Amino acid sequence: MRRMGALVLRPPLVPAALQPQAVLGAVTDRSRAAVSAVIDVLLELIDLNKIIAKVDVNAIAAQLDVEAVIDQIDLEALVQHVIEEVDLPTIIRNSTGVMASESVLSMRMQGFAADERVSNIVDKLMLRQGTRKTQLRT
Amino acid sequence: MSSPPDRTPALAAIPPAARGFQGRRAGIVSRAIASFIDALVVIAIMGLIYGVVVGFVFLLHPRSFHLPDGSAWSIPVVSFGIAVPYLTIGWRTSGRTYGDVLLGLRVVNRAGARMRLIVALLRAIAYVLFPIGLFWVAISPANRSVQDVIFRTSVIYDWSERTQPPTRPGGSQAQPGPGLASSPAG
DSSP states (O other): HHHHHHHHHTTTOOGGGGGGHHHHHHHHHHHHHHHHHHHHHHHHSOOOOHHHHHHHHHHHHHHOOOHHHHSOOOHHHHHHHHHHHHHHHHHHHHHHHHHHHHHHHHHHHHHHHHHHHHHHHHHTTTTOOSOOBOOOOO | OOOOOHHHHHHHTTHHHHHHHTTTTHHHHHHHHHHHHHHHHHHHHHHHHHHHHHHHHHHHHHSSSOOOOOOTHHHHHHHHHHHHHHHHHHHHTTTHHHHHHHHHHHEETSSSOOOOOOHHHHHHHHHHHGGGGHHHHHHHHTTHHHHHHTTEEEEOOEEEEOOOOOOTTTTOOOOOOOTTTSSOOO
8 A cells, every 4th residue: 555655646757846745745835834824814813812801710720620630640750750850869969069179179279378378477577588489399 | 201291181170270389388277277187087087996996895895884994095195006007198199188188288209209108107207296397387488397308298289189199200300280380480
């Protein structure tokens, strides 16, 4: 059947532009464009806000049996699935790692600043000129 | 002469503001904080050992058990016995104790490389017996403690992630921190 269908849609020795499949495709595309244009015109004519204003949403909501809907949902499985997808332990591990790393960097920078401050004070007290020779001899 | 080691990965982890002083001798505040943290580590290990010993004694003699007393002499002996290997192993293996790791410091020899075991051991003993020698760092124009002067060692800023100080064949041309090449002479 498939072969037959293919033979009908794409007969041999017929130019590709004239094959039924190409013709059907062109017709479908034009139909879609036409329907889309019609819908656009209709949407312009219809005032959706007026229609929505006439709808009593509260009445519809009152008729809904939310509990029945909730009963049908396996919340536990859903929560489990969400937790698995989110990979909470990794996020916690990463965030604490970044925090720890930032704390260490901050402590080191403050330590260096304090080193410089103390060195400057001591050098001034000892009437030293210039900076300390902290570079290793290479 | 061998080519300099690739420092790009090490530099990548160091904030730009800190790169200028990498490889320079650290000051008194950083070193004192690192030493304080190391002292806490030693105290924690001592507490752990004490707890294990007391627990073991309790298990052996639960009826006649009482907390050990009259052993004040054991505190300096045990702390010496813990601190010296702790410092020696840290300085010999990576050039860092736990306090040094937190403060981004590394102990290196005169060539900027890892120190020998005997030097690390003697330096550790010297620090435990004469800790006040550390405060010479504040006065020294080269940021060196008494122990650094005696054993020709230096404590440098090294925030890189590497586990060992950079070493080169011959050792005499080893350079310490990743920022040393770009830092001005002090």
